[in-house]
Amino acid sequence: MQNVGIVDMVLYAPPTYALVSDMEPLNPARSLEGLIIREMAVCGPENDSVSLGLSATRKLLAKHPGIAPLIGFLHVGTESSVDKSKSISSFIRQLPELAEATNVGCCDHVHACYGGTDAFLACVKEMSSPFWDPAKRYGLVVATDIAVYQGEKAIPSGGAGAVCVLIGPDAPLIANPDPVYAGAHYWDFFKPHLGSEYPIVNGRESIDAYMANAADCYTRWADRTGLSLDDCARVVTHVPFGRQALKAMGKFIELHCERTGVELTEARAQELQSRLLPALRIPRRTGNSYTASVFTALMSTVLTGLRPGDRVLVYSYGSGHQGTMYTVTANPAAPVDIEGPAGWAEWNRRETAWEEKWIGNTAPSGPRFAGIMVPGVLDLLRDLDGRAKVQVARPTDEEPLTIAHIDVLRRREQFVSTLEAQVAALEPTDLVTVAGGAMGLESDFVLGFVTAGFRRIYSTRSRS
Template structure:
């Protein structure tokens, strides 16, 4: 397809209707995908006991079992770099011509976190590199922008990373829905993991259900209102999608959701599952798709795509070319429902082994240790700071800040050597 497009362009020939139709229906989507999170976690039973709550309120009412604790030595840049580094080959880095980082935990009001990631990973400097923000929708916005780029440049490769740290504060109602991590996705033509269809419906409205002002590290949220808006936006986009493409719920083998906590997606699924002749299959797929979210917590922009990874690794019924529906939501608010088909190159056993290995090798913190890490961070009002990095063995770490410049470091896991990245 890429060669045919180039020849048509160079020859100056006009494009036929059939060529344009074929061109815009090209197969493109996620060719590689990886996840990274902190090496630390807390158990939700421990948190419930420390806060004087019934553990079932967290384990069943929220659907959360464990929660990632992000140390001060990790930020959205290092989380993103750690996720992407595990899937990118030297050839990928040379051919990527667009880097998009979706986040609502940006580190600068001007300079995109994507620029840091591009530099840390050694990605070609002939790439567009920028950051996208719309609450938890940023990763999906990045994917759709990347898909548009691929449809015009089918030989390209686009790196999209959804990286975030969810913070609501200690001893707050939202504390149980904290977490963090990054999902990196390499978009190409003829993808092995997920073929994204050019079928989508979206809805936006100016709503104050969740926001994080520039002067705050923690979010402000109207929890009950946000839950209701989430389900409303799902139903709005789902109905629009159905009307636009004449597809019913039984045309899907699975529906997955943005999961700030697992129970939230379940509420949305329950609102339409009665329309299916195979509700048990959809519920089983949802259970598979929430597995890792319940072990990590809220990833904001990455939550939907951790759920995708969980589905691919844990659902035993999915086959290549099965259609799945994806619902993305970002407070404020933006919702989108789109569809995709499972690729021929998915290897569930490999994905499951990689993710289980990462999550099982984390260290459990006491609540006191968690609280101490939570309170350790770069001051919002500036100033130099150096962190103790001896216990964080992640490949990419944040050492601290000098002269208003963040100091990143690459740790070679094989030799134990370290390479300091110059301040940019």
Template structure:
């Protein structure tokens, strides 16, 4: 019999667990190799290190490791978990969810005690919308938890944020997974019903299926071998006479669809989309939560704010527009502008849109350099940047890494957060933002003490540039570190047939040096 839940029962995040790879590349090492000025990356963007996935790791192993820790420290039985919803933009399959691989690994771990069907009634799915997929999963799971007493759900974000070597996004890379325990009467933070949403269909960052003709592939390969265009045409002609046998070139299609881990992106445009979407989502959120965006600074109601952080200082660089909006709403802008000598550019004073946008950007940067804004950053944003500086971009888990960083920093500093409210700004390219708020609960310290996030990050091993590049290219002969007490990718089936591409996973208990899945 279903038990109806009253609206007074709080729902939210009861606990969190992070899995970050045990190896990292210092940003100083990358800067030296790329002839980049380290100070600009460190002081300008807040970058110190990037987490790097080892040869035996992928998004499924990282997620399984995070979920297992969450279940173990909360002594959860598999049958108690009603769903595991996964946010990722790093899937390696166009049909089979990564969450099913996570479930497979968890079943391997628990079946000796609970049987092979211990997760039979657990609902799993992947949600994909760039970096906001795990927030979508959280919102969905919160609604599900409200629908029945004692429902327990897990949300996990897992990604390998990878860019082309030498590209403008390379130094923002990262890898890892964060799992959230979602339930009624949470120890950590309750989340309200108000959700601001802003969505516009744009192409700021995406990972399309690239189309390549067989002729172009043959031409490129034969050119590298010192052959000419005629050889490519002759090879293509012979291909047409061969029966399809499931090979890459001998398939029946004229074109080859290529999926790359790295994105097509426009950095400046994506930043502009980020700025606009979070402002629009905040405006949508305000009346739902009982705030007046025209008359108050909504951020003033929040003790801290957690953001999606493509790089550590993204939020402090993108928030001045909202800060300006709130200064105007509270009637403080005129005196504040006079104090700091700021003059907002007017669109009608510029001959073209590009000139105005440039002037407006310079104006917002001037706001970000004022003493008042710097104090605002230190009070509300900076604590969420600490872990990001050491890890890099986690895509779907980035906003939750920010939250863990805030909570650990507050615990270290002896802050009392019970009853305080946090604001959350999520963003996914393509593009969408969601804004919501949460209230810290009485058990936040108890839960946060078990994170040990900074302690674990301090124990990681730095790798050199050569090792990083081999891992990035997928050419590493073995894992950089021995594999112990974690799940790993054991094998990828390359044989033609009904299991081509299937991935097999296992768990290492004793330390072992592993070759990548063959």
């Protein structure tokens, strides 16, 4: 296949958010302006990395009906796995829209925030190689994550989101064969407690590792290609928060000037820095989405407009650590036509999740919102054994709530009847404690184990 690259991208972010400005009281001694994040996406108990990935994939497939038989690759990048063995990609392939996609390679990629990029490059390489089945035309890559941190001071560094990328030949965004890599063994960010989503973070070391890796990748990319920032109309980086992306761009500019011998004037510095700024548009409204972060930044850049032939420099990073730099080019023969979040209208309908609707910093799932119902979005609910999933389609205005896929094991009915009998008298903030007590289980473990009938009650009360 020729000119393999990005055919389309779709973003799904939770319909709830917290204003970062409202979080200042959590850490009065620290200004949050440096995050350059306006809103932080917040998940409810009905969301996990699987439900986010499912919703993003379903949105993309709705834009491209009938492509399922032509899909030969379905890989997921995540660091928010819900199972130590079963892949998120295996959950995604249960979508009715993928029923005809049976001859498909299916796998997850895990390396902190880098997994989505690894899945993307693996797909591009396979589709460009003799190993690819010529009967197939497309690959799907999903990057999905929920970023949560322990302790009130760290909450503003979180976020959530999923991006589904459709990859194919003669793409509007051609992936150039120029990736370079840099990495080392670091203990800057890791999650050794398998029952918790909270990372152990060495903040200073993590930032230093990011910057050193960014410098290594730029140097290696420039050496390999003979190109420089002058050859790139836009720059995209991994965005854990806005200031980090700006610092990375500053390092690229510094290295560019050292290599070219060009004097850096203030005007020139501002012009080069402006090549990154479009990438921050979506991340400012989702916060950190780990593996999806670099794709939300790339999507932001595309939405601001690219001219035919424009080259975009992309830097992706994951703690631990691994980084990659590569470029994509706007195909003059296939105009880029990637839609934003419905003209941003759906984002403007999102609800704030702070203050009275905020459940709190509940390990192991982190800060959680009480939950609202959004038509047409998928939820995944665990059973009490944690082994099965219920895929629930939320109602549209015309349709009742239906369960599209049921594979629930024992004790579900007992749990539901016990919980529904008590929930009517509860305040939303009491949910976690009582839900756990209902079955004698740890409250955090039960947080996501709700059913369609219970969620109707809970959702109504949480908005009253």
